[in-house]
Amino acid sequence: xxANAGRVTSAAWMTAVFVFLYLPIITLIxxxxxxxxxxxxxxxxxxxxxxxxxxDREMIDGFKLSLKIAFSTGCSSVIFxxxxxxTLHRFKRFPGRTLFAGMVxxxxxxxxxxxxxxLLLMLVSMQRLFGxxxxxxxxxxxxxxxxxxxxxxxxxxxxxxxxxxSLEEAAQDLGARPLQVFFLVTxxxxxxxxxxxxxxxxxxxxxxxxxxxxxxxxxxxxxxxTIFSRARLGLSPSVNTVAALTVAVVSIGVFAAxxxxxRAEKRRAAEMAAAYxxxx
Amino acid sequence: MxxxxxxxxxRRASIHGSWGRAxxxxxxxxxxxxxxxxxxxxxxxxxxxxxxxxxxxxILVWKDDALVLALKFGNYLSLTQDTLYFNAYxxxxxxxxxxxxxxxAIAYPFAYFMARSPADRRPALLxxxxxxxxxxxxxxxYAWKMLLADAGVLNNAxxxxxxxxxxxxxxxxxxxxxxxxxxxxxxxxxxxxYANLVKMDLRLLEAALDLGATPWQAFWRITVPLSxxxxxxxxxxxxxxxxxxxxxxELLGGPETLMIGHVLWDEFFSNNDWPMAASVAVVMVGLxxxxxxxxxxxxxxxxxxxxx
Numbered sequence: 001x002x003a004n005a006g007r008v009t010s011a012a013w014m015t016a017v018f019v020f021l022y023l024p025i026i027t028l029i030x031x032x033x034x035x036x037x038x039x040x041x042x043x044x045x046x047x048x049x050x051x052x053x054x055x056d057r058e059m060i061d062g063f064k065l066s067l068k069i070a071f072s073t074g075c076s077s078v079i080f081x082x083x084x085x086x087t088l089h090r091f092k093r094f095p096g097r098t099l100f101a102g103m104v105x106x107x108x109x110x111x112x113x114x115x116x117x118x119l120l121l122m123l124v125s126m127q128r129l130f131g132x133x134x135x136x137x138x139x140x141x142x143x144x145x146x147x148x149x150x151x152x153x154x155x156x157x158x159x160x161x162x163x164x165x166s167l168e169e170a171a172q173d174l175g176a177r178p179l180q181v182f183f184l185v186t187x188x189x190x191x192x193x194x195x196x197x198x199x200x201x202x203x204x205x206x207x208x209x210x211x212x213x214x215x216x217x218x219x220x221x222x223x224x225x226t227i228f229s230r231a232r233l234g235l236s237p238s239v240n241t242v243a244a245l246t247v248a249v250v251s252i253g254v255f256a257a258x259x260x261x262x263r264a265e266k267r268r269a270a271e272m273a274a275a276y277x278x279x280x
Numbered sequence: 281m282x283x284x285x286x287x288x289x290x291r292r293a294s295i296h297g298s299w300g301r302a303x304x305x306x307x308x309x310x311x312x313x314x315x316x317x318x319x320x321x322x323x324x325x326x327x328x329x330x331x332x333x334x335x336x337x338x339i340l341v342w343k344d345d346a347l348v349l350a351l352k353f354g355n356y357l358s359l360t361q362d363t364l365y366f367n368a369y370x371x372x373x374x375x376x377x378x379x380x381x382x383x384x385a386i387a388y389p390f391a392y393f394m395a396r397s398p399a400d401r402r403p404a405l406l407x408x409x410x411x412x413x414x415x416x417x418x419x420x421x422y423a424w425k426m427l428l429a430d431a432g433v434l435n436n437a438x439x440x441x442x443x444x445x446x447x448x449x450x451x452x453x454x455x456x457x458x459x460x461x462x463x464x465x466x467x468x469x470x471x472x473x474y475a476n477l478v479k480m481d482l483r484l485l486e487a488a489l490d491l492g493a494t495p496w497q498a499f500w501r502i503t504v505p506l507s508x509x510x511x512x513x514x515x516x517x518x519x520x521x522x523x524x525x526x527x528x529x530e531l532l533g534g535p536e537t538l539m540i541g542h543v544l545w546d547e548f549f550s551n552n553d554w555p556m557a558a559s560v561a562v563v564m565v566g567l568x569x570x571x572x573x574x575x576x577x578x579x580x581x582x583x584x585x586x587x588x
Binding site: 025111 | 524526
């Protein structure tokens, strides 16, 4: 009787939280097919906002730029993040370790207005001294990489920590050089974490408003900046269609990625098991 | 540190060679120093300088054969004198604290139930919590505008169902602001709590129950204290970014709650007063420095402790 009540409470609580999390997403998608020009009044099914979006130059150009920045951010964040994760995992003692860890972790929680403002003021001071960099693609990428690196480090580090050190040690004992150990043993084992980190930082960059708003220059308006400025003015059906498309692409992407990853994980586990059997 | 651990470290270090090690540490370190730490020093410097017509003046100038250090504390003085700033800081802290408490109240039971659900169902639940992360945060906040507006989806639905006769004012109030914040940040509370609760040794609870504790007592005296680090991590992950949040108050907030992120934005983009914006940022960093240190300490512990 009591256990049953517990189960009911648990199910009810979890359902309520999931409704809370998904209600806005579902609303966005449903109303992107709305025929009525009044954004929140249902006027029947229609694809008119999708047609309007196809001719929306500002949004499309912004999207292209955002994709380029997100792609570069994913790559650079993963490289810096992996190095930082290896540093934190491997080297327990070196001068400045506390500072290093603090600098890696702080962007996770640091308000974006502070990151954006401080980076911009530094870049402007630099520009005054040396004449570069111009604000635009590169400066936005720099800011996004700082944020992305922090997330990538967390993802890769947690994988490194659950990994048994015995394989790397075995490779070392068998005479592999450090770089060989890294590329032949460590990297394949953390490759999934790197892939997830890439996807995560890609999406973070694709979504960022505040850092981009501080660091953009003339002619480098990203899609989120366009969306934000329209959303600030009020409800806009164009935003709904963008939302629905993003949700569709992301859901398919995440779903496919998770299937691929769980397959790779299974295959790897099977190979490991086979290897251990052979070793015995 | 124990002796065996030390020898292991030295062995690794010698194997890896000092060059490789220096490169692995040096590259991310240099990047962070230039892109993260240096900007803060620049901001601090600019917060003490004076605005020229279009640019800020240097604080060190060569004048009459003397190096003059001109520090302007006026920005900080006006921060203390003008109640606008004080109220903005205060309401930011209030909103952040309220959001953190509500997130904790929602997320703790959720994470607890999730951690105690059948093991084969947990990955799917975790995926459902993470999925909204992958869809644009900006668009999800915008969606609440549609839901909460006077002629919005929720009001329309309630009127159609006959629950209310007149639309209820929800948009641009403290309610919509905190709702948007809780909505955005609740997964950041759920994840560390879940990670903590799922690792908990359930035998401790069994022992408590065997020794005559009621389930409620066992929960408060065993489960909650053991999940302390998850509670701290989650709370900091919510509280700190909330203090400086800009997008959510901008889209969902009302005129009565002016938050400091907005003030900073306005000083910079509308008033073009860079030193003032820099001072606002410096004081904001001062406000979050203790929670930030707490967060970093927790992160360092979780990185060090996981291998033990």
